[in-house]
Every structure is written in C-alpha cells, then in structure tokens.
Amino acid sequence: xxxxxxxxxxxDTRLTAARIASVDALRGFSLLGILVVNIAFLASGYRMAGMxxxxxDSSLDxxxxxxxxxxxxxxFYLLFSFLFGYSFTLQVDSARRQGRPFVPMFLRxxxxxxxxxxxxxxxxxxxxxxxxxxxxxxxxxIFRAIRPRTAVLLxxxxxxxxxxxxxxxxxxxxxxxxxxxxxxxESAQVAASNSALGGGFxxxxxxxLRKLSLIIVARxxxxxxxxxxxxxxxxxxxxxxxxxxxxxxxxxLRRLQWIGFPVGLAGAFFYTLSAWTGSVHKFWGxxxxxxTAPLLAAAYAATFLRVLPYAPRVARALAAPGRMALSNYLAxxxxxxxxxxxxxxxxxxxxxxxxxxxxxLGIFAAQVLYSRRWLKRHRYGPxxxxxxxxxxxxxxxxxx
Numbered sequence: 001x002x003x004x005x006x007x008x009x010x011x012d013t014r015l016t017a018a019r020i021a022s023v024d025a026l027r028g029f030s031l032l033g034i035l036v037v038n039i040a041f042l043a044s045g046y047r048m049a050g051m052x053x054x055x056x057d058s059s060l061d062x063x064x065x066x067x068x069x070x071x072x073x074x075x076f077y078l079l080f081s082f083l084f085g086y087s088f089t090l091q092v093d094s095a096r097r098q099g100r101p102f103v104p105m106f107l108r109x110x111x112x113x114x115x116x117x118x119x120x121x122x123x124x125x126x127x128x129x130x131x132x133x134x135x136x137x138x139x140x141x142i143f144r145a146i147r148p149r150t151a152v153l154l155x156x157x158x159x160x161x162x163x164x165x166x167x168x169x170x171x172x173x174x175x176x177x178x179x180x181x182x183x184x185x186e187s188a189q190v191a192a193s194n195s196a197l198g199g200g201f202x203x204x205x206x207x208x209l210r211k212l213s214l215i216i217v218a219r220x221x222x223x224x225x226x227x228x229x230x231x232x233x234x235x236x237x238x239x240x241x242x243x244x245x246x247x248x249x250x251x252x253l254r255r256l257q258w259i260g261f262p263v264g265l266a267g268a269f270f271y272t273l274s275a276w277t278g279s280v281h282k283f284w285g286x287x288x289x290x291x292t293a294p295l296l297a298a299a300y301a302a303t304f305l306r307v308l309p310y311a312p313r314v315a316r317a318l319a320a321p322g323r324m325a326l327s328n329y330l331a332x333x334x335x336x337x338x339x340x341x342x343x344x345x346x347x348x349x350x351x352x353x354x355x356x357x358x359x360x361l362g363i364f365a366a367q368v369l370y371s372r373r374w375l376k377r378h379r380y381g382p383x384x385x386x387x388x389x390x391x392x393x394x395x396x397x398x399x400x
Contacts, residue, residue, distance in 0.1 A: 022308055023243060025315045027083050028322030029304055032364050033076030035332050036068060039360045041127055042336040044349050045193040048127075048211070049186050052276070056352045062276075064353040069272045070265075074289055077129060078297040080325075081227045084133055085234025086243065088140050103141065105391055110137040112390035116330070116383065124333040126211040129227070130326075132219060136228045140235060148236035155229040155236075162225055163290040170283035198346040226290065233294075246305050253302035260299025267292020320371035321364070324381025328367045335363055 046053045052065065091109075095102035117130025143151065196207035242249055267288045274285025308315050321328045338344030339359070340351070351359070374381065380388060380396060388396045 021315060021319050022246060022305060023083065023086065024319040024322035025308060026079070026301060026304055026318075026322070027325050028318030028320070028368075030076050030079040030083065031321055031325050031328055031332075032318075033072050034080060034329070035364055036357055036360045037072050037076060038125070038127065038332070039336055039356050039363075040065075040068065040353065042125060042333065043340045043347070043351050043356050045190040045197065046349065048193070049190050050275075050282075051186065051190070053349055053353075055349060058352075061353045064357060065276060066272055068353075068357070069275055070268050074271070074293045075264075075268075075297045075300065078226070078230045078294055079301055080129075081133075081136075081230035082234040082237075082297070082301070084136075084227075085140065085231030086238040087234075088137070088144075088231070089235060089238025092144060106137070106141060108393065109387065109391040110134045112387045113137070116326075116387070120330055120333060121212055122205055122208050124208075124330075124337045126208045126215065128333075129223075130329075132224055132227050135224060136231055139228055140231060143232065143235065146232075146235070148239045151232040151236040151239075155232040158225045158229040158232075159290055159294065162222060162229075163287045165222075166283045166287035166290065170281050170287065173281060173283060194348050197340075197348055198342045200342060204341055204343065230294065230297075243305075247309075250306070253306055256295075256298045256302040257306075260295040260297075260302065264292050264296025264299055268296055317368050317372075320375055321367045323375060324371050324384055326387065327381035327383040328371065330383055331367065332363060 040047045044053050052062075091106065092102055095105060111134070113130050114134035117128045117132075117134060120130060121128035143154075146154070193207055193211075196203045237243060242252075246253070270280060271285040271289035271293075274280035274282045340346070340348045371381070378385075385396055
C-alpha cells in the first residue's frame with residue numbers, strides 16, 4: 001500500500017501552495033486557449049456549421065484559421081478536462097480530511113454545474129461544456145476508487161474506441177456523394193441562423209435550442225467520452241500526486257514534450273488539412289486528431305509547467321483568472337454574445353478571424369485585471385461562490 005505517499009496527511013505548506021498556484025495558472029492558460037477557439041464559433045454561424053466565412057477570404061484570414069485549428073482547436077478543452085479530473089481528487093481528499101460525506105456533496109455540485117451549463121447553452125452558447133462535465137462527473141464518482149494505471153489504460157481504450165468509430169464513418173462515407181446540394185442547404189441554414197441570432201431574445205433562445213437538438217448526439221457519443229478520457233488521466237495524476245512536486249517529474253515532462261510535440265503536431269496538421277482543404281476526408285482527420293490531440297495537449301502542459309517557475313509574473317497573471325475559471329468561462333460567452341448577437345451589437349459574421357483573435361486577447365487581458373482585483377477582496381469568484389453554496393448547502397465564508 002502507498003496511501004501515505006499518495007495522499008500525505010500533512011503536506012509541506014510551500015509545496016501545496018506551489019501546486020495550487022501552478023494548477024490555477026495552467027487552468028488560466030487553458031481558459032485563454034478555449035476563448036481563442038470558441039470566439040470563432042460565437043462570432044460566425046458559418047464556423048458553427050464547419051465552414052469558413054465567405055466574406056473573409058484573404059491570406060491573413062486563412063493564415064489565422066490554420067494557426068488556430070493547428071495549434072489550439074481540440075487541445076485546450078482537453079487540458080481543462082484533465083484539470084477537472086485532477087480537481088476531483090482534491091475534492092475527495094478535502095472531504096476525507098474534514099470528515100464530510102463526499103457523494104451527496106459532489107452530487108449537489110454536479111447538479112449545480114448542470115443547471116449553470118444548461119442556462120449557458122440556452123441563453124449564450126450551445127457549445128457549452130459544463131453539462132458534459134456534470135455528466136462525466138457521475139462517471140468519476142463510479143471510478144473514484146480506480147487505480148491510476150487502470151484509469152490511464154481506460155482513457156487510452158476510450159480514445160482508441162472513439163477513433164475507430166470515426167474510421168468506420170470514414171469508410172462508410174468513402175462511396176463519395178455529391179456534396180454541392182448539401183453545402184447549398186447548409187449555406188441557407190447559416191443565413192437563417194444568423195438572422196435568428198441577430199434578432200430578439202426569443203429568436204436567439206429558439207436558435208440555441210435548435211442547435212442543441214442537433215449537437216446532443218455528438219456530445220453524448222463523441223465529446224463526452226473524450227472528456228471522460230482526459231478526466232481519467234487527471235484522476236490518475238491526482239492520485240499519484242504528480243503535481244505536488246513537478247520538479248520531481250522533470251524526466252516524465254521532458255518525455256511528454258519529445259513525444260507529444262512531433263506526434264501531436266503531425267496529427268494536428270492532418271486534421272487541419274481535413275478541416276480546410278477537403279483533400280482529406282473530415283472523418284479521417286477526426287480519427288487521427290482524437291489520438292494525437294491529447295499528446296499535443298500533454299506536451300503543452302509539460303512545457304508550461306517546466307517554464308512556469310522561470311516566469312513568476314506570468315504565473316501570477318494566469319493564476320488569477322484560473323482561480324475563478326467558471327466565472328470567466330461564462331463571462332467570455334456573455335461578452336461575445338453582447339458583441340456578436342442581437343443581445344448587443346449583432347456583429348455576427350462581420351468580424352474577420354484576425355480581429356476575432358485580437359478581441360479574444362483583449363477580453364482575456366481584461367479578465368486577468370478584473371480577476372486580480374476581485375480576488376483581493378473575495379475568496380471566490382461570483383459563480384464559484386454560487387456553486388460552492390449549492391455544493392455545501394450553506395453560505396460560503398466571506399472575505400479574502
């Protein structure tokens with residue numbers, strides 16, 4: 001048995017503080033990547049339909065699309081999911097130390113997360129991932145006693161099974177159908193969607209509900225298992241206590257970089273070809289990306305954790321939004337909705353990809369400043385405070 005080594009009863013205070021700071025900073029880093037990816041889908045009905053905006057066809061526009069797809073898309077939500085699984089182990093440990101019954105407390109937390117996610121999907125962004133986390137959290141409850149090695153093997157099996165599913169879809173689609181009619185239909189649907197999203201409150205909500213009805217199958221059968229796989233890796237890392245002392249695992253982090261970057265970038269390039277050139281069938285690109293994106297995400301995390309001690313200002317800047325990541329994630333969708341939909345300026349499909357990225361960076365910079373000011377006076381972010389109230393069913397302690 002290695003329970004004492006894995007879950008020390010009295011961890012060194014400095015190590016614990018460093019661990020929390022690094023995890024918060026990594027969460028903030030993930031939040032930035034998610035925003036840069038999501039803003040394209042929030043800003044354009046064409047992107048939600050998997051198409052490029054026809055109004056923006058310059059070399060710079062295409063360069064930005066390629067860079068975002070190659071380096072960011074499908075990587076940062078995996079990092080965030082990994083951290084969800086890792087945080088699960090911290091919550092289990094905290095409940096054990098305090099003598100609290102964990103299961104009912106965590107079920108209340110998942111219910112609160114699901115309600116927040118449902119409101120987010122209906123009102124702001126049907127691409128919400130919080131409801132997926134709520135469902136995956138139930139699976140984590142079932143697997144909470146799993147051994148780290150078994151958790152990683154199960155994550156690998158889930159990933160390979162998903163990839164095999166896309167391979168089968170690619171084989172079934174290899175007959176080659178005339179896609180011109182379908183593309184014309186999609187363009188007409190995008191125009192109707194843009195019109196609805198640029199309208200009043202009920203038009204926007206109705207359009208979000210329509211999109212949710214279309215993507216729910218993909219969420220259940222594809223994104224859900226991918227999120228669970230990343231969460232299981234986070235669960236294993238939490239059980240092993242890897243992030244308690246990152247310096248002790250420098251060799252492992254280095255190996256993740258050496259493997260993750262070449263394999264992950266090669267797979268990401270193949271996926272980008274399938275997404276934008278049509279030279280590779282999209283299902284083949286999805287299959288390859290499912291296997292290689294986790295490796296690239298792991299290489300990003302390893303590099304970030306190795307560099308972080310040498311960039312304390314960056315660490316502090318990213319840790320603040322990371323500490324209130326739920327509030328900032330929802331705020332990002334709210335701000336983008338006010339910019340791009342009929343809730344506000346209604347600039348849907350009127351902003352170029354480079355400007356979208358600049359807006360995303362500006363939003364995140366504002367969130368860094370706001371988060372630092374908020375946390376000087378408050379212990380939790382506003383939505384974190386609400387979720388904590390729902391979890392413990394009592395008012396969280398006030399103050400810093």
